[in-house]
Amino acid sequence: MPRMQVRFLAFSLLVLTGCARAAEGSASSVLMVLLRGAGWEQWGLSGNPDAGTPKLDRLARESVLLQAFHGQPLVAPALASALSGLEAQRAGVWSEGGGRHLLAGSVRTLAEAAMEAGVTTAWFGSWGLGDADPCRPQDQGFTKVLSHAGAFRGAMGDRWERDESGSLWLADSKDERRKGSDATICFRAARDFIGRQAEKPFLCVVSPPEGPLAAMDEAIGDLWEHVSGLGLGKKTLLVVTSLTGSVKPVAASGEGDKGSAKPVFTGGRRGFRGEPYEGGHAVPCLWRWPDGTRAGTREPFPSSLADLAPTVAAATAWKWSVGPGSGMDLTAVLRGTGPAPAGRLLVMEAQDIPLPQPWRRTSVQRDGWTLLHGRELYDLRSDPAQRSDVAQRFPDKVKELSAAYDAWWQEAAAARPVAARFRLGKDPVTFTSADWQGRGLRAVRAEDARLATRAAGAWLVELSEPMPLLVTLRRWPQGEERSIADESFAAVAARIRAGTADLTLPLAAKDKEAVFRVALPAGPGSVQGWFRDKDGATIGAYFADIQIDPTPPPALPPPPAADPAKPPTETPENPPADPAVPPEPDPGSDGEPKEVEAEPSADAGSTPGPP
Secondary structure: OOHHHHHHHHHHHHHHHHHHHOOOOOOOEEEEEEEOOOOHHHOHHHOOOOOOOHHHHHHHHOOEEEOOEEOOOOHHHHHHHHHHOEOOOOOOOOOOOOOOOOOOOOOOOHHHHHHHOOOEEEEEEOOOOOOOOOOOHHHOOOOEEEEOOOOOOOEOOOOOOEEOOEEEEEEOOEEEEEOOOHHHHHHHHHHHHHHHHOOOOEEEEEEOOOOOHHHHHHHHHHHHHHHHHOOOOOOEEEEEEEOOOOOOOOHHHOOOOOOOOOOOOOOOOOOOOOOOOHHHOEOOEEEEOOOOOOOOOEEOOOEEHHHHHHHHHHHHOOOOOOOOOEOOOOHHHHHOOOOOOOOOOEEEEOOOOOOOOOOOOEEEEEOOEEEEOOOEEEEOOOOOOOOOOOOOOOHHHHHHHHHHHHHHHHHHHHHOOOOOOEEEOOOOEEEEHHHOEOOOOOOOEHHHHHHOOOOOOEEEEEEOOOEEEEEEEEOOOOOOOOOOOEOOEOEEEEEEEEOOEEEEEEOOOOOOOEEEEEEEOOEEEEEEEEEEEOOOOEEEOOEEEEEEOOOOOOOOOOOOOOOOOOOOOOEOOEOOOOOOOOOOOOEOOOOOEOOOOOOOOOOOOOOOOOO
16 A cells, blocks of 8 residues: 555544544633744743743643644744644645745635534734735634734735824724734734623634734733633633744844843744744644643643644534644644654745745654754754754664655645635725735835835736726825835836736826726736836836726727738737737746746745744
8 A cells, every 4th residue: 555545544543533532621612822933932931031921831830731842934834734734835835925825715724614613713813824815814714803914014915004093903804993012902802702702612813913922921811811701711722822933033143232132042942933943933832621631731742733723623523634734633642542653754844935945944853853954963852952963973864854754745745736816706806015926026015115126926816707807006005195106216107917918007207006907817817017117127016906897998899801812900909019028928737927946045035024
């Protein structure tokens, strides 16, 4: 029997066994807190004397702590894995941008499983997996949503206004201004939501924008005290973890006054977010069971974010299926009712490029050993700080882990879903450059619009039927009364390419937008916009509003039959080739430009992620 089938059958047996045991101590509701950048060293349970997390420390004493738990070095892949129960590549998300941060509608999420079981679902916090249908939280199974566009505060899609009256949020897709810190707003919304559920089961996921863990500690503790005060503590499973390790602090990056900088407490781990070393992805994970099972236990079994969805589904009896590349149901491990399987392979990677490359910023772990980049070997049991590379001493271990990774890579590459596409329909939609598909420089921050970052990309779309469209290209978000042209980029023309249309319009100095009428056929397609200055330099259109054209042009009459005695003439529908317009890229089998990547250097294709 092929190796992959053997692995799958063994894995399925383990899952079925775990599901059979899940009824004991099962939960009807789930509160999940997915922090960002809260690595081990920020938690009091790491031994950090300055952590300032007393409420999380108390919750840890009431929970099972997975102490060999792993997020991912990048936020978007980590969140996609947590929600889908899949390894990040199999969920189609391996980047912080460039279109490969979008969670496709074909990927089933834990929220959808809960909704199918009649459970009310809610998302409160940053998202970052796409800002249009079918990638938004409300498209992925969450019925109550408080979020903001963009992956982080200050992202291109985020609302730029913030003053003494509060910050703008999207509350079920409607603008609302709310006062308080981001964490306070998110946890307050979760508190109100849970208070309205009474005896109804719920799935509530809170993932606030990044901030110091000490600032989150009180909010998390207060929310759980509220849940317990409502009498829901014995019915609710609480899960608290972080999607990534901590961001490199100023002192660790060599900035500031070195003479007065306080040594950075690392918790004995090397690296930070965005890196494949332990500090980039090793994080605590708390499971507080409703019946208090194994409270205060530290469980050393290696586990990951992909395990959250299948384990929660088993604990709540929500329908969930697993296959190759899925996470494990950890119920038996967490509750101590079954043996922990040995030899588990975990892969953590920070690809952050359009097409994944083998061993790019990758950590492969099994049985206490980790191989990085395919060449650095560490024994985490004796060297958790990863100070001593022992690859030359243990060449057989390098070969063993390399072979395991090669097999994993082949399976993962074959299972990657195609790039996500935004659905166009009757409702107007706004796209931002943060959701471009592209292979070059990205424009993901609001600052990129102000600086006129020389970046470009296309929005991949899907239409259920042919549509006449009105497309408005903008440099600034709606509400910003600013001209496209300014001192940083003196635009004189706007251009759009959509379907077979490739159109250019002149811009006046005070123009704030450029409006185009185009028609797209049913099926997959793309929309791309640019602004050009007098010297021919271009920037991408950072914003595009798209809606069905309310007054499409009348259909043209069919052309008269050609007279074979006359030579062909140029018509508006068939103009001569314009040497200034670049030819269409060579299409791949799906009609989109082929993605051809050269072998990257260690840092090729990378652009800075969120702050």
